[in-house]
Amino acid sequence: MSKILDSIQTPADLRRMARSDLPALAREVREFVLNTVSQTGGHLGSNLGTVELTVALHYVFNTPHDRIVWDVGHQTYPHKVLTGRRERMHTLRQLGGIAGFPRRDESEYDTFATGHSSTSISAALGMAMAAKQKGEDRKAIAVIGDGSMTAGMAFEALNNAGVSHAGVHADILVVLNDNDMSISPPVGALNKHLARLMSGNFYAAAREGAKAVLKAAPPLFELARRFEEHAKGMVVPGTIFEEFGFNYVGPIDGHDLDALIPTLENLRNKKGPQFLHVVTKKGYGYKMAEADPVKYHAASGRFNPAEGFPKSSGGKPTFTQIFGQWLCDMAEADERLVGITPAMREGSGMVEFHKRFPRRYHDVGIAEQHAVTFAAGLACEGLKPVVAIYSTFLQRAYDQLVHDVALQNLPVVFALDRGGIVGADGPTHAGVYDIAFIRCIPNCALLAPSDENECRLALTTAYRRDQPVAVRYPRGSGTGVAVDPGLGEWEWGKGVVRREGQRTAILAFGTMLQPALAAAAKLDATVVDMRFVKPLDEALVLEMARRHDAIVTVEEGCVMGGAGSAVGECLAAAGVALPLLHLGIPDRFVEHGDPVKLLSLCGLDAEGIEASIRKRFGTRPALAAVNG
Numbered sequence: 001m002s003k004i005l006d007s008i009q010t011p012a013d014l015r016r017m018a019r020s021d022l023p024a025l026a027r028e029v030r031e032f033v034l035n036t037v038s039q040t041g042g043h044l045g046s047n048l049g050t051v052e053l054t055v056a057l058h059y060v061f062n063t064p065h066d067r068i069v070w071d072v073g074h075q076t077y078p079h080k081v082l083t084g085r086r087e088r089m090h091t092l093r094q095l096g097g098i099a100g101f102p103r104r105d106e107s108e109y110d111t112f113a114t115g116h117s118s119t120s121i122s123a124a125l126g127m128a129m130a131a132k133q134k135g136e137d138r139k140a141i142a143v144i145g146d147g148s149m150t151a152g153m154a155f156e157a158l159n160n161a162g163v164s165h166a167g168v169h170a171d172i173l174v175v176l177n178d179n180d181m182s183i184s185p186p187v188g189a190l191n192k193h194l195a196r197l198m199s200g201n202f203y204a205a206a207r208e209g210a211k212a213v214l215k216a217a218p219p220l221f222e223l224a225r226r227f228e229e230h231a232k233g234m235v236v237p238g239t240i241f242e243e244f245g246f247n248y249v250g251p252i253d254g255h256d257l258d259a260l261i262p263t264l265e266n267l268r269n270k271k272g273p274q275f276l277h278v279v280t281k282k283g284y285g286y287k288m289a290e291a292d293p294v295k296y297h298a299a300s301g302r303f304n305p306a307e308g309f310p311k312s313s314g315g316k317p318t319f320t321q322i323f324g325q326w327l328c329d330m331a332e333a334d335e336r337l338v339g340i341t342p343a344m345r346e347g348s349g350m351v352e353f354h355k356r357f358p359r360r361y362h363d364v365g366i367a368e369q370h371a372v373t374f375a376a377g378l379a380c381e382g383l384k385p386v387v388a389i390y391s392t393f394l395q396r397a398y399d400q401l402v403h404d405v406a407l408q409n410l411p412v413v414f415a416l417d418r419g420g421i422v423g424a425d426g427p428t429h430a431g432v433y434d435i436a437f438i439r440c441i442p443n444c445a446l447l448a449p450s451d452e453n454e455c456r457l458a459l460t461t462a463y464r465r466d467q468p469v470a471v472r473y474p475r476g477s478g479t480g481v482a483v484d485p486g487l488g489e490w491e492w493g494k495g496v497v498r499r500e501g502q503r504t505a506i507l508a509f510g511t512m513l514q515p516a517l518a519a520a521a522k523l524d525a526t527v528v529d530m531r532f533v534k535p536l537d538e539a540l541v542l543e544m545a546r547r548h549d550a551i552v553t554v555e556e557g558c559v560m561g562g563a564g565s566a567v568g569e570c571l572a573a574a575g576v577a578l579p580l581l582h583l584g585i586p587d588r589f590v591e592h593g594d595p596v597k598l599l600s601l602c603g604l605d606a607e608g609i610e611a612s613i614r615k616r617f618g619t620r621p622a623l624a625a626v627n628g
């Protein structure tokens, strides 16, 4: 029973509460979030770890007038519970339900849509400078995790925020939520720097004590502040954040409302760039999550909080697992192989590879741009880098792909996981643009395996090339087909006819092969597993055009500029005119929800493919459809 929580509809209700009631409210919010996620699945550890911080921020700042931007946004379930969405949280990440990340179109308290990390400081700075330009008195607060702080974009923003612009300083507060965790344990020098600051936390306690005494005499307080800045240089290492022009405060306990609230009240009244370092525990308040924050980063489905996450039920291997096994096998066979992940070791299936080949494993942090150019450097020296990266996150390293890898024609393999609709994470995480944005880059090849066995073959095919090659595969498992444990490969550039039929040829890319085969059985159509988006098997395309009245292309990627466009370009270049139908992701963002349902809504299941073909070509011979 959430006695206090039930009385909170908006943060204004929260701000009317007695401060002494806030710890009880935080307990109720934490229990509500745990129970919700136990029913809906979703992110867990980061939400349990930010309950007190969320309560304190909405208590101290006049939200939504003051803007809070949540980095990544996977930690915003407490924020959503306190901002009028408690009654809808049971619809979390379901079609038509509450999103798993902040959305401006979901609430005025969601000031900026996030999902990809490290954007919060930039966005908050924009809001802060807009307030200055418009003469509005409002604060902009960026809440960013220690993991998200490892991305270059965060430092681009710090660098810009820390100096005045035409004599105007942004009134921005950056709150670093330091739980000493990314999804995996954190990596990099910044983590070491933060640890040093945390080791000096006697300093923060002493300083807070000193401030309490001096508060009565403001001039003295200002004098002491200047002394403090100077003294900091002697007592603890100066923080990198002060070097960027921020007034750094902390580290303080991010679960102690008696530390959080006075500190935030103090910072609220300060002008210019402020930086608050809070220390939290990922999964705080739920022992199993505290003990294993990697496992409890997110729940894939329902669980009983009393028992923790259920053991995985085995079942068909995922494409991710197929990749992870292939990576170890290829590393065993070739000592030049280097595996790289931008902070997604578990999600990319590289835990075993890390264990077995620690010196050839690199988690570079949330730094996709660096990951790609780092791989290019390795390839220049004759090594064989494999960059395991979600399709959506490769978007962040597009210039590095073009400028540093393709232009130099370097042999880098991109294992593009989550290629296609991802489901619960929604449009920020959909991997539906990679076909279009990769196939247009010279020297690059793009392979789209149709099942798990094909995936392993595609990875080996890619690895053995002396050029940049991407292999895209979807989130989750495939058909359960037997996977040959060898290191065989495809014939380069060749598709395979999987079904001979009449009148219509369906050219399927990737895992769209299965629904295409099911639809073809109803239509007696031919089906081709194209395997290669680039290089396209043009001879096969032209042969299909010669032997059929119409061609249909099917891909789990955007229609605009996708594989179907490649087929169209091929036919046009050959001067071949025949009815063409491109099926894929339409020109809109696909919402969060069950991926099977979402594919059906896009017409990319067997029924949808069949219906589209019948609608376009009817049951009459296709040519008649064109000539009316």
Ligand SMILES: Cc1ncc(C[n+]2csc(CCOP(=O)(O)OP(=O)(O)O)c2C)c(N)n1
Residues within 6 Å of the ligand: 045, 046, 049, 072, 074, 075, 115, 116, 117, 144, 145, 146, 147, 148, 149, 179, 181, 182, 183, 282, 342, 343, 344, 366, 393, 396
């Ligand atoms: C650009 C980008 N790369 C990778 C991810 C995947 N990702 C989501 S949360 C996360 C770790 C974030 O760590 P931190 O900021 O410390 O937040 P915490 O989970 O510890 O609360 C990662 C790598 C992402 N959302 N965006």
Ligand SMILES: CC(=O)[C@@H](O)[C@H](O)COP(=O)(O)O
Residues within 6 Å of the ligand: 072, 074, 115, 183, 298, 347, 418, 422, 425, 475
């Ligand atoms: C918040 C974030 O970006 C990651 O936690 C992401 O949600 C992981 O996606 P998968 O569940 O597909 O690994």
Ligand SMILES: [Mg+2]
Residues within 6 Å of the ligand: 145, 146, 147, 148, 177, 178, 179, 180, 181, 182
């Ligand atoms: Mg963290």
